[in-house]
Amino acid sequence: MDLLAESVQTIKGIGPKKAKLLAQLGIYTLGDALYLFPRDYEKYGSVTSIASMQRNQKVSLCVKFQGKPQIIRKGKNKSILRWQAKDNTGTVVCVWFNQPYRANQYKEDISYYVYGKAVMGYGQIQIQNPQVEEYRPEIHNKERWDPIYPLVEGLTQSDLRNLIKETLKILEDNIIDDLPIIVRQKFALCEKKYAINNIHFPMHDKALEWSRRRLVFEELFFMQMALYAIKENLGASKKGLRFSWSNKELENFIKKLPFPLTGAQKRVTKEILDDLKKDVPMNRLVYGDVGSGKTVVAVIALYVAFLAGYQGVMMAPTEILARQHYKTLKELLDGLKINISLLIGGIGNKEKEQIKAKISKGEIDIVIATHAVLQEDVEFNKLGLVITDEQHRFGVRQRATILQKGKINPHMLVMSATPIPRTLALIFYGDLDISLIDELPPGRKPVKTYHVPSSMRQRVYGFIRKQAELGYQTYLVCPLIEESEKIPVQSAVELYDSLKDGALFDLRLGLIHGKMKGEEKDEIMSEFQEGEIDVLISTTVIEVGVNVANANLMVIENAERFGLAQLHQLRGRVGRSDSQAYCVLIADVKNRIARERMNIMVKTNNGFEIAHKDLELRGPGEFLGVKQHGLPEFKIANLIRDMDILKEVQAAAQWIMKLDDTMEKQRILDKAYTKIFSNLGEIVFN
Structure with missing residues (x-):
């Protein structure tokens, strides 16, 4: 019986309603729950005394509440609850905002574990909105990490933690270590059972570090070996064609x-x-x-x-x-x-x-x-x-x-x-x-890039006109084909209609977008390449590979709506001759990420620098289009943060590929291929 495939509803307290909420997180089975890794941890220090507290630091205390709590009402639904607590070194006030129900939760003769941030308030140190649990010395007298899981409305961290705890109990003897023992030993990796337990509920910081390294290593290792399996099937193990030529x-x-x-x-x-x-x-x-x-x-x-x-x-x-x-x-x-x-x-x-x-x-x-x-x-x-x-x-x-x-x-x-x-x-x-x-053709000047707000649009049109007078052509790119009621951005059709009778009425304008028939697009591109169009108004249909040497100005409307990789590709359509080329990004930036995108585009033409920044801003999954590659998304690995582990993995994979034991190598390749691609549909080989 495969317990990993058992429904989460086999766990006490998980009924149809909760199961439906868990499904929104991709959790249907016990195996799904096991591999819902925490996105972060709340670290609790071992218990300290009130006398040793320092303000603006998280503190863990063992206290008893004194007297009656004071509740101050502020309007219909707002309140402040203040309750004094003590240990054998002093007293501290715990303060909760809009949580009046806590006044009935704690008793004077019971010791409680209180965790929160110590801050100054009303001339004394307070702990605001602390977490409170009944004190248990075997748990609270040492550091601990509580996992923080992704949530959906209707589920709490407590729900997820209890689910994972119960899952770990049920699956304790069903966690199979897939990673070959020769790899575990050579790269000093902990056992999978230890890693799974400690990624959810770490015993200490080193346990968390070892567990995370082990699970990231495994995920990347099997991905790398699965791709090597494809390479073996499509390459070295197959008869190919030996070309001979003059x-x-x-x-x-x-x-x-x-x-x-x-x-x-x-x-x-x-x-x-x-x-x-x-x-x-x-x-x-x-x-x-x-x-x-x-x-x-x-x-x-x-x-x-x-x-x-x-x-x-x-x-x-x-x-x-x-x-x-x-x-x-x-x-x-x-x-x-x-x-x-x-x-x-x-x-x-x-x-x-x-x-x-x-x-x-x-x-x-x-x-x-x-x-x-x-x-x-x-x-x-x-x-x-x-x-x-x-x-x-x-x-x-x-x-x-x-x-x-x-x-x-x-x-x-x-x-x-x-x-x-x-x-x-x-x-x-x-x-x-x-x-x-890693080398560009000689003689090309770097494209000069400028970021301007939409209020300068008319000046940009003046620059387009100046380039046309000098005999150069312009791309004018919009994020949409047609006007949208929902998205307040320039559309290609709308802009074409306004410019042909307005700011650029005397220039030869062309319009191209993805909804046109192939013959229409071909005709427009041919006219642009022949110099019969001064300004080509376009969607990102011209993003990749299009090459018109005489086009030396790229203007991108609503540039904040494009990713860095796309902006760099669009800019790459100009600067393909020895004349100076320009790129103008029209964008009203309203957030940090959009601002950073514009800044890096203005700062450099180096695609590797831009790609690195894009990886930082978007994360590797979105940047690389993992699903487009036909590869599963990573559950724990992060290709930016885990670059050192990735290098170890690649060393391990290359070592496996050189093994003299061909049966062991093939066993690992087959396991990796099945593990990675079995749920994504068959790749059929010749």
């Missing part, structure tokens, strides 16, 4: 590129080419800051696939970006007799079927596509290379799905412009090898 043709192609490769691009290109020469499938992430030149590295890889006689596919998260990649590849591969096709949702069904037929016959060499390529009826003749662009839009599951499009395991290259620390990249892309482009 180095002379490749060298000639690279020489004819319109710009020289940076040192970082050369290094990463070599890492990719080395992978393509092996008979195991490449599974590599290439990431770097906005504008670091990832696309040209992808083009080189696609050209090598063509030279080796294989088809290549490049995925993009949006139709606009897919169309831009198509245009870029057509230009860079012009004259090389390579058949390139665009496969996106916006093209007609007849044309789509014709493209699919050509793909299956091997008549198309390179396919640029959106998610449509993941459909079951797209069959490749000789798929050798898969590239997914803007990785954070594609999860673990989608990576596995696309890899099944090849009859033999194709090579996979993942491109991301999310500049996260390498340590975090290893946990979120643990199924991939990692390459970092």
Whole structure:
């Protein structure tokens, strides 16, 4: 019998009403309760004397109440209750606000444990709104930590604490230690039973520290090993395609590129080419800051696939970006007799079927596509290379799905412009090898960024006009497509209508947003790229990858409504030539987080600095889009706070992968995969 799966209603005092409230916290079973970890702790010191109290400090006392309490009424529902208490060193006044019922709760001849903050009031030290319990020396004569759990209306901390205490009693012999004993011993980790008990009710501060380290380590370790399991299944354990090609043709192609490769691009290109020469499938992430030149590295890889006689596919998260990649590849591969096709949702069904037929016959060499390529009826003749662009839009599951499009395991290259620390990249892309482009093309000037309030909007429009007179173009980005009654922010349609007949009436304006048909968006972007539009009013549909060198001004309306990563991506649309580019953030900031976002954007263009700040402000779960990655959310680990443990985990995972005992290694990989992905849906391997 699996007690972990038993309903919480098996615990005395938990009826249907309370069970419904617990369900709001995700607690349905005893196992759920066991893994509802405290978000904080109330630390109680051991009992001290009244004489040793210091003001503005939390104190723990053993006292008896004296005489009758004094209640002062202030209006209908307001009151102050004052009650003198004493120990053998002196007296102190306990004060409660709006809690008159306490006058009937305590007796003069009983010793009570009183905990609260000592403050000055009416010329004497008082303890305001103290917690009071009947004194028990075996509990109160030592330090203790009471867990503080997340709550919903209708539940109290006492409810949760009692639930967890009862759960721990029932499950005492059912807490299985999943972590391999060789890992526990090598990294000096406590047993799981000890950790679970002490994460909820710590015996002392060291017990809490050891328990938290153990549980964080386990959570991160199994995540890392599960990703390694995918890597093993999709990579080294499978037969891949060994590419061979003419180095002379490749060298000639690279020489004819319109710009020289940076040192970082050369290094990463070599890492990719080395992978393509092996008979195991490449599974590599290439990431770097906005504008670091990832696309040209992808083009080189696609050209090598063509030279080796294989088809290549490049995925993009949006139709606009897919169309831009198509245009870029057509230009860079012009004259090389390579058949390139665009496969996106916006093209007609007849044309789509014709493209699919050509793909299956091997008549198309390179396919640029959106998610449509993941459909079951797209069959490749000789798929050798898969590239997914803007990785954070594609999860673990989608990576596995696309890899099944090849009859033999194709090579996979993942491109991301999310500049996260390498340590975090290893946990979120643990199924991939990692390459970092950490250098920007020479000659580019940093984008100058300004934060202005909405009251300066007309001056911003004047600056847009000045840039147009100098021959430059502007992006004007809004958070919404259409006006909303609920949200008082600028919408793209509303702004376009007001500007074309108002402040920018004599400039050529364009409007683009996600609800437009593909052909409409394509036409507008083409006009903007050809310089036929001075100001492109847009939603975040232009957030990633769009490249118009003559656009050197980015204006973002209601910038406080965007996250830092999004603001940085939007700013990355300008500054793609050697002329000075500008970004103007129009925002009326009303809170600390919004202000800090604006400040960091003005201060730096460095994507890694911005990503670090974004991680601080939003937390790793939201920043990295854990669910988008197809990974479960962490219950206890925090990837910012637990960076040191994460490094230990990665050392442990690498050590396991090098074990001579292949059966033990495989057992750990299988356990990790089942543990992490069993509740998220199957990832099917070839």
